[in-house]
Amino acid sequence: MTTTATTARERMLLAKSAARSIGLLGDADKRDALLALADAIDSATAEVVAANREDLERGRATGLSGSLQDRLRLDEPRVAALAEAVRDIAALPDPVGRVLEERTLPNGVTLTKVSVPFGVVGSIYEARPNVTVDIAALALRSGNAVVLRGGSAAEQTNAALVRAMRDALASRGVDPEAIQTIDEFGREGARELMQARGVVDVLVPRGSAQLIETVVTESTVPVIETGAGVVHILLDESAPLDWAREIVVNAKVQRPSVCNSVETVLVHRDAARRLVPAVVAALKERGVTVHGDAEVARLAADVVPATEEDWSTEYLSLDVSMRVVADIDEALEHIRSYSTHHTESIITQDAANIERFLAEVDSAVVMANTSTRFTDGGEFGFGAEVGISTQKLHARGPMGLAELTSTKWLARGSGQVRP
Amino acid sequence: MTTTATTARERMLLAKSAARSIGLLGDADKRDALLALADAIDSATAEVVAANREDLERGRATGLSGSLQDRLRLDEPRVAALAEAVRDIAALPDPVGRVLEERTLPNGVTLTKVSVPFGVVGSIYEARPNVTVDIAALALRSGNAVVLRGGSAAEQTNAALVRAMRDALASRGVDPEAIQTIDEFGREGARELMQARGVVDVLVPRGSAQLIETVVTESTVPVIETGAGVVHILLDESAPLDWAREIVVNAKVQRPSVCNSVETVLVHRDAARRLVPAVVAALKERGVTVHGDAEVARLAADVVPATEEDWSTEYLSLDVSMRVVADIDEALEHIRSYSTHHTESIITQDAANIERFLAEVDSAVVMANTSTRFTDGGEFGFGAEVGISTQKLHARGPMGLAELTSTKWLARGSGQVRP
Structure with a gap:
């Protein structure tokens, strides 16, 4: 036609x-x-x-x-x-x-x-x-x-x-x-x-x-x-090494070109020595370039120095930025400054920190102990995905068919008037 | 402070x-x-x-x-x-x-x-x-x-x-x-x-x-x-006179300055002789000026001739426009052209016309046999009203407190990654 x-x-x-x-x-x-x-x-x-x-x-x-x-x-x-x-x-x-x-x-x-x-x-x-x-x-x-x-x-x-x-x-x-x-x-x-x-x-x-x-x-x-996804993973003080390594690698390399892949890894200072060398090594093994701050560079080899620009970059490639933070407060502050409000995840064994992260991070999907790659209409069971909304009006997060509908009120009476 | x-x-x-x-x-x-x-x-x-x-x-x-x-x-x-x-x-x-x-x-x-x-x-x-x-x-x-x-x-x-x-x-x-x-x-x-x-x-x-x-x-x-409300009531062929009269009068005079008050009354041609004189008389008794088309003017006294501009006017005063339509199709066409998608109501005894009107009118609230003045957060039982949305995104119709919230997905895992 x-x-x-x-x-x-x-x-x-x-x-x-x-x-x-x-x-x-x-x-x-x-x-x-x-x-x-x-x-x-x-x-x-x-x-x-x-x-x-x-x-x-x-x-x-x-x-x-x-x-x-x-x-x-x-x-x-x-x-x-x-x-x-x-x-x-x-x-x-x-x-x-x-x-x-x-x-x-x-x-x-x-x-x-x-x-x-x-x-x-x-x-x-x-x-x-x-x-x-x-x-x-x-x-x-x-x-x-x-x-x-x-x-x-x-x-x-x-x-x-x-x-x-x-x-x-x-x-x-x-x-x-x-x-x-x-x-x-x-x-x-x-x-x-x-x-x-x-x-x-x-x-x-x-x-x-x-x-x-x-x-x-x-x-x-x-x-x-x-939306764009400058997606963060926070490796908290109590993050188990195997979860940290597997989730960060999965979130970066499973499909780097999409919006739910991780772009910045924040590491609690008291866990940095334990986690950074192993996580960086696992990433490099998969061909990822790590753009790290000075502390990350001290703890691992072949780290490209991160610039201010890295923290707001959605690489969509085999690159990731990594930064050591003093505590969860500094991590939340970093996320507030640079997140695009798409998806963030905390890896931790501390139940209070899970609840605090879930409550305080202002993103469409906030996760604990799982890969950011799950932010997806198909994974959420919607059967189809219209997109992932990073705004707060009407739809937030993965959108299915329901988000392509509006609503209407139908009123049925039998002569009623307003007194 | x-x-x-x-x-x-x-x-x-x-x-x-x-x-x-x-x-x-x-x-x-x-x-x-x-x-x-x-x-x-x-x-x-x-x-x-x-x-x-x-x-x-x-x-x-x-x-x-x-x-x-x-x-x-x-x-x-x-x-x-x-x-x-x-x-x-x-x-x-x-x-x-x-x-x-x-x-x-x-x-x-x-x-x-x-x-x-x-x-x-x-x-x-x-x-x-x-x-x-x-x-x-x-x-x-x-x-x-x-x-x-x-x-x-x-x-x-x-x-x-x-x-x-x-x-x-x-x-x-x-x-x-x-x-x-x-x-x-x-x-x-x-x-x-x-x-x-x-x-x-x-x-x-x-x-x-x-x-x-x-x-x-x-x-x-x-x-x-x-939104603005250029609100319509359609008096269908089978509209009972008492409902037609009471609902139109209520929708116009109970509080003329608000958005859910009626501005245009459409009357089915085959009911015009039966309804127009009585409805116009009841309106005039309450001090309403009726701006009517030629057919309305033929059927009732003291009708001000309506101009094209009247059909898109939100009077917010003791004025109402009135027009005779050939059938429900012409009524729906008029509403499509002039409605601000706030509230419209049909007065009829015809069940099929009720369903057709409710389905086809593209407004926040579509009514049958009741006063348009019910489009209100308080009347709907919301306890408070943020406003009445005439858009289709996020909220449509009377908005309560729930419409001042967004949503967030919380995901809790134990190390899951995407295969």
């Missing part, structure tokens, strides 16, 4: 209009539409891969970095994985229509608070064609229309994916205008999306810290900030 | 710092602090009324309108009512520390989602000194620090109230920096508050539609939009 809309604004208005019928679809209809969408992506594999090859060639010609090229690349197995992810989303329970609260007023009026779709979900992201399918499927499962702005580097790929998805909706009698892309309108289109308050109900940016900052700053549409 | 902070930014940072200890206060401590705060307002009555007299004199001198002067005025009984409202808030259950969700992962890690304070709540409002006390008490009850910007017209009154409240906190060993006013920094202070992302966690504007629009547009701090 190609569209006749010729401006970004027109496409957003089409999405808003489509949102009305999408929002009223039942569970089975949404599931069927998503299964059709998955099949359509499979069927369009050749077309999608060809479009992606064009994007990649253009990327190489314009000097796109190797890692961005990798994120952009869609080969046959990756397209198949995208379709499979849509089938997984189809299998999730419908987040719409849940009764969240019920009360009957003394005058007999009944009140029911139910979950309802937002209406139109917008997303701004960068050169990741998988997000195109992912967000469209999550939005549709939760009864929302979607406006996608994926960036010019993936324009051909996104266009091929959106075409296939729109065709699939139309084939099931679902309004194809529920899925819109505005890539072709460039930065001006993105700006219009950020200013589309009243048309787009919520905006979910996905990508670099800079992208998210821009969206938060420039949007009049409410934003769900998904 | 006077403050030494000499800029709006410094005061916001003091609030942020105070938020840490305020957020850890237990239920009893917060209740005690609020009762002390109520007593302090009572004790400061003479000082507050004197300060208010200065504000009123300045207001008269600078041509403040009569209705604004009335909103600004605090006499002895009004101050006593403010203190009493604080005692009511003190008696409400603590919204912090509620366990909202619990799960244990297959690996034994336990996850607990608990309610936590936002941290710092900001509020921008206009010449209503009661909001100064109200928001400070609601914020404190929910473990938050507060930054208040009440406008220059009430500056002396707000300063006297804030001084009394800060003294009360200090007398109970609670950090008085948890309550800050930035009135004296004028518009520049308000601008700094709107841009204080990372320091202020959420901003609640209270006041005119224009004020709210400004805050929504200029803020980088997340905003909870409390």
